[in-house]
Amino acid sequence: MQLGLVGLGKMGFNMRERLRRAGHDVVGYDRNPDVSDASSLADLVAKLDGPRTVWIMVPAGAPTRQTVEELGELLSEGDLVIEGGNSRFTDDQEHAKFLAAKGIGYLDCGVSGGVWGLENGYGLMVGGDKSNVDRAMPIFDALRPEGPREEGFAHAGAVGAGHFSKMVHNGIEYGLMQAYAEGFELLDASEVVTDVPSVIKAWQRGTVVRSWLLDLLVRALDSDPELDDLRGYVEDSGEGRWTVEEAINHAVPAPVISAALFARFASRQEDSPAMRAVAALRNQFGGHAVHKAGPTSGSGSTGS
């Protein structure tokens, strides 16, 4: 079928390619003219036959909101917008309402798979009306991985359910990565385990911890066995934060996902104000040594 695709970054670019390989007619638009099939959003819309389906794949927040608003002006009654970025699920309800007033349909779609999606397909979680889901199914079927549809695609519920599911997916992802990471560090610290990469590689088959993330860790260790080409500095995107916030909103204990999030925050700190406070307290009550700030670190005084 025909699809307009707004946003041809790392994700959108590959998705256009995967859809075209499946025989779909994709008109892409990006501000970068080198990759764009249309000169403007209006041009993109003009190039599509009605009723149109337009997939938005731009950064969450203001860029997505602005695109939804512009499409609201450009599209017609009976058209359909699919928002596939990493938006917060609470944004979807606003987008859907805004477009519904113009008779334009709306689906939110969480998309997982990263740079591997072009070849492997993308895991898809969709929220919205069943009729809209059915209408876009050829697109979803082309994007999702080979195999049974229900193992790579879910209609999770009403508008917002797709991004809520993706948010939780990413929260889980934070926890999984941190679990492997802690295990890696402990193996690394052990005196008795002398071949850490081989141990992790050997977990790929038969073990309880085998997973795609484990395969990727093996891949990383293959090229950098100590992982010392990079620094332990880890960004976080919105989903991990939102997951903890929603856990709080629903009074759901989330100790593992929050610990994983906080470990990322801490990884980006040159120095921790909190730990300065702890050091100051220990010094106050016990005369314990502190490490002075400045070029020479570490300082005298005996412990107790």
Add this chain to the structure above:
Amino acid sequence: MQLGLVGLGKMGFNMRERLRRAGHDVVGYDRNPDVSDASSLADLVAKLDGPRTVWIMVPAGAPTRQTVEELGELLSEGDLVIEGGNSRFTDDQEHAKFLAAKGIGYLDCGVSGGVWGLENGYGLMVGGDKSNVDRAMPIFDALRPEGPREEGFAHAGAVGAGHFSKMVHNGIEYGLMQAYAEGFELLDASEVVTDVPSVIKAWQRGTVVRSWLLDLLVRALDSDPELDDLRGYVEDSGEGRWTVEEAINHAVPAPVISAALFARFASRQEDSPAMRAVAALRNQFGGHAVHKAGPTSGSGSTGS
């Protein structure tokens, strides 16, 4: 090759079967005569040709130690013991030393795979001398999954390295399971996601969180979509505890693995003494309502 196998419980029984399917000559011994091939440990040893290889697959702690000691009396110089249970790695060094004094070799082997190992093969992590590892390789090759050896088998280091690796494997497993579990609970608490099992099923292909554990969660949800046939009561075996203890010994932060462990402890408490203390404190300073122990719970007084 020929192997003596001590312990034919859930794991050992299946391992004997898998080894026999691969053409090995296994003589098994278990206290349960219905499954045993020998009438006693002495009988087992007598049934083996020298130099013998005997695999121990009995519960960790006293049963394993006792079996090592008895084998120390029964075996001869040049024989080899492989300890495949869930022992603490610190026990291995004692076992190896005890047997070395008698000229008996020792390998420790962490075995992962649970009840699925019979068909899928077992992930293996081994510690000990290379010559002993080479000698037992036909056994390892039969037990490990199909595919490249290094994806299901590792020689992790000296004696103890196999069980240390398995310990960390299980610590990671605790973290992974808790991450999925927190995500499940949050999806379950959501008003917008109305088909939780479908969402989790859809994570099986293409997503970042796909894994064998996820496949098992899908399997569990297939037969019990709300998981309400069972209670949230979770045992722990030694490995999770040891992982946190070793993390502490090595000054490795392990917030995720420890959170997963503590969640299991809490799951087994009818009532939490700690939370009684928090409730008592809130009542003291703020006159906040407390829930009285006893048949009728909940009590009056307004919050502030």
Add this chain to the structure above:
Amino acid sequence: MQLGLVGLGKMGFNMRERLRRAGHDVVGYDRNPDVSDASSLADLVAKLDGPRTVWIMVPAGAPTRQTVEELGELLSEGDLVIEGGNSRFTDDQEHAKFLAAKGIGYLDCGVSGGVWGLENGYGLMVGGDKSNVDRAMPIFDALRPEGPREEGFAHAGAVGAGHFSKMVHNGIEYGLMQAYAEGFELLDASEVVTDVPSVIKAWQRGTVVRSWLLDLLVRALDSDPELDDLRGYVEDSGEGRWTVEEAINHAVPAPVISAALFARFASRQEDSPAMRAVAALRNQFGGHAVHKAGPTSGSGSTGS
């Protein structure tokens, strides 16, 4: 000086009494006519001489917002509103802006001290313009504890700073309480410590952990040495949640405060969906026993 005080619940009632003891002229209003000095909010305003100062001490959220709005209609240019409830600091900026449009001043004041404040005084953290703070200082001085002003009162910053400070205060409080609670539970679980209440009582003088909360724990143990008259069921009010949310907003690691919050969530669950998921997973891969839901709990199958 003269003060209007809206809300005569557990906190407001005692504050009126403390202010009157200090010689201030307080006109209180509450929907409960038994404690109210005025028949309506309009009556309260009518009873005050201009320029008026009105302190709001009603539940956070809608009740506070509604009171601010009504006062906006009733008060006059040059009057001053002090919002002393447990509001989220982000509400203050809206309240201040709304009132500023009418020429009415606004201060937000975090108030700590609970039911003990009548006798001990209340710790106060205030946000807003210095001129307004100075104007209300006689009230603050009467409410705060004896001793140097700066040890029980702070002008924390602009509007919102008072409630932000109180929010953090309460977040810390969660962490402190949980730390004592974990220690209590561990002492309680110990076989070697046979007189737990005496140990905790002995921490009141000379130790590093002495505090007012510890004194309250001793007080609770005096009347209930095992704390078994109550259940480990703990509510949370907004501040703990907001503290974690603000920590996330500022990328501040807050493992302790969030752990304390999650422990409260868990304390209120009859059964944990997350731990049901973990139990289901263990059963899937290892055939581990699960506890069935229903009247008889616990079920067979051996562990591995």
Add this chain to the structure above:
Amino acid sequence: MQLGLVGLGKMGFNMRERLRRAGHDVVGYDRNPDVSDASSLADLVAKLDGPRTVWIMVPAGAPTRQTVEELGELLSEGDLVIEGGNSRFTDDQEHAKFLAAKGIGYLDCGVSGGVWGLENGYGLMVGGDKSNVDRAMPIFDALRPEGPREEGFAHAGAVGAGHFSKMVHNGIEYGLMQAYAEGFELLDASEVVTDVPSVIKAWQRGTVVRSWLLDLLVRALDSDPELDDLRGYVEDSGEGRWTVEEAINHAVPAPVISAALFARFASRQEDSPAMRAVAALRNQFGGHAVHKAGPTSGSGSTGS
């Protein structure tokens, strides 16, 4: 009464002084002749009249064990040893047994108070037989703070109970410090709170979080309002680790105390191997930017 005191470091030196001020006859021994009253341990013992009481105040572990063993040779039946260092409670049972075989009594005593103990007195938690406790009570009474005995002294149980109590005390201390520290960091990160030291100072009276540790934090902020004269590098001594280990041994959830411990571990890492693993994983699946190790940090590649 007369007391031998072995170890005149930061703690022992002050304790000798406090005991002498109370009129006790203290003979101190330290390897440092500048502070010692005796030339050797044997000389110390020779200077005491029987039945002797000797207090050990040397570092935990080997130094304490060695001192106990030497005293076992030097002392006589009917003498009493009080072990006041930060030993693990499991050591006490061995010490007591060793000395009991020679008819020498044993008490373990947890001592809290740090460098402030000289003036404020020390919080004391004692394990052992009541008759020995009674015998040493004049010493305990001189060391403990003014006020009711039970508010600064406890006979916690049999041998080991004193050090177990002190261990838990220190575990709680870790949690308390981290709670204040997280709150400090969040205040520090806030845009709206512009006078953080004043806010914390104002918590000293009337609030729920007032404590001696808070007073010390105020004291630290008085001399260094941003705490930027020191680095967020925090050591840990054994007690925090042991507390978590004992929590694990007793299946007691200890999320706050363990989080506080792990924050210390992390504070001492130049770079985190675990977070390198997380960074590597993100890079693998999403092409997310990593920070390269080496002189120039941060590197290109777009996020997704």
